[in-house]
Amino acid sequence: MCITCGCEGNENEIKMTVFGEKSETKHNEHTHSHGHHHEHSHSHEINLETNILNQNNLLAERNRGYFEAKNIFSINxxxxxxxxxxxxxxxTINDLKNKVQLYVIExxxxxxxxxxxxxxxxxxxIQVNTGNGCHLDADMINKAVKKLNVKNDSIVFIENVGNLVCPSLFDLGESKxxxxxxxxxxxxxxxxxxTIFENADICIxxxxxxxxxxxxxxxxxKNYALRVNHHLEFIEVSATTGEGMEKWYEALLKMQKTQE
Amino acid sequence: MHEMSIVVSIVEIAESEAKKANAEKITEMELDIGTVSGIEIDALNFAFDSIKHKTMLKDAEIKINIIEAKSICEDCKYEFKTENVYTLCPQCDSYKTSILKGKEMKVKSITTN
Structure with a gap:
């Protein structure tokens, strides 16, 4: 069943394409085997107390371990x-590509x-096309990062789907x-x-x-943002003129270094 | 609408546990959802209604426990009920408040037969 509309068809395919390579399309891997079950005559309650996003969170932690082991700094x-x-x-790529190895998941x-x-x-x-999906999840990042063949000691930018609501709930295993x-x-x-501001570390x-x-x-x-998250740090920039970008690079490289 | 992926996750958790218990169907399911968890209950119900017919939860009665949010002021330590994450402390007007409760999103239990 797909996560965007619950369908079992192929309309909502997740497509991953490393730029310069042939694209590969696949449906999000959810298996639904409804096998034979033995009849039970009595009902019984099973206590679960399971976080709804448990599966995503576990995968996110796996990604985090992968990033840590390879000393990769990832930013969602x-x-x-x-x-x-x-x-x-x-x-950022133009200005930093000669200093540090950068990768992007789009x-x-x-x-x-x-x-x-x-x-x-x-x-x-690597471009991840979510079809009708409104956010990236840990599973997509897990696959994308392997396909990208990310080198040790690099920075991975994960550009989430443009949306101020849905991406906030899904841990991708990112560093920041x-x-x-x-x-x-x-x-x-x-x-x-x-929610998105509450769960962020930095605000540009x-x-x-x-x-x-x-x-x-x-x-x-800024005042509104601080009301939501008083730990938030701000960086003011113009990506077009380059104003303030030095501060962003300084913060980025500092975060990468602190992670080591 | 991220509630659809939330619903798909809920169904996967419930079905996988029901299958472990060799159950054929789920008759009841209880969820804990906090008011500042980022999940809209109406959207959740809408998403659930549109897919439940093809799941083991087809005829299940769904009980959603709404967990009211509570914050604490980091400056004066006052604890207060809130409906969002940006309310100033009602006692000292500080914005340094943190959520204590209300972010829950859990499948609490299922009943099978």
Whole structure:
């Protein structure tokens, strides 16, 4: 049964394509064998107390172990569509690719467009097309990271599906979680979509080059975000002009180093 | 709508346990869902209703225990009931509050026959 609509058909295929290689399509692997069972005459209660996301969380921990063993720093990037995740990555790859080995797992419902942009920027990339799925999960990351053949001591960026709701519940095994807000959105995004901000470690506020043309108040936005998560750290950037990007690189490389 | 993947996970947990017990069907299932867990109960019910006919939970009675959220203020240690994760401390107005309860998402039990 697929996780996007519960169907047992093939409409909701998860597609993984390493940029530059032939694509491979497969349905999310859920087996449903309804075998023969012996009749029981009496009913009985089974106490479970099982976390609903147990399966995902176990797989996420496996990914985390894989990353740790290979000294890979992984970062789960989440935001609404259009906040500048891919542009931020392109700029980051351009500026850091000679310092550290970078990889990207691109999550989108459809198209190879983002993978193409990342490949052009110069990083190995795998595109995960979730079909109708609204988020990446630990199983997709487990497969994607193996296909990418990630080297030790590298950084893996996981660009989640642009969505401020669903990705927040699914642990991917990442080292850190990054949420991106942009100045063209409302300042109150953090309180409208609190879960994603609550579970993030860092918050990038992008498109600060547009501030003179907008009514966006960066302090109001930060204040809302701090109400949701008072541990959140902010970095203000413009991925287009490069303003503030040095601070982001410094924070990124520091986080990678601290993990060692 | 992530509630569909939540429902699929619930069904997988329940069916796998029921099969271990050699049961043929599940007659009851009890869930614990916190009010700040990120799961919308209406969306959950909607997703469940659309797929239950092809699962062992087809005729099951579903009981959802809603766990009310509670926060603690890290500054003044005041504990208070809340409906979200961004409410300021009602006693000292601090934003340094943490959720104590209300993030639950559990399959508590199933009843089989």
């Amino acid at each position: 990037m989440m935001s609404s569509p259009g906040s500048g995740k891919t542009t931020l990555l392109e700029k 999550g989108d419902q459809q198209t190879m467009n983002d993978a193409e942009r990342i490949a052009n920027a110069g990083a190995p990339v 979680r990054l949420v991106i807000m942009s100045t063209t959105e409302g300042e109150d995004k953090p309180v409208k979509y609190p 506020i992008n498109k600060i080059d547009l501030l003179p043309y907008l009514n966006y108040d960066i302090e109001i936005a």
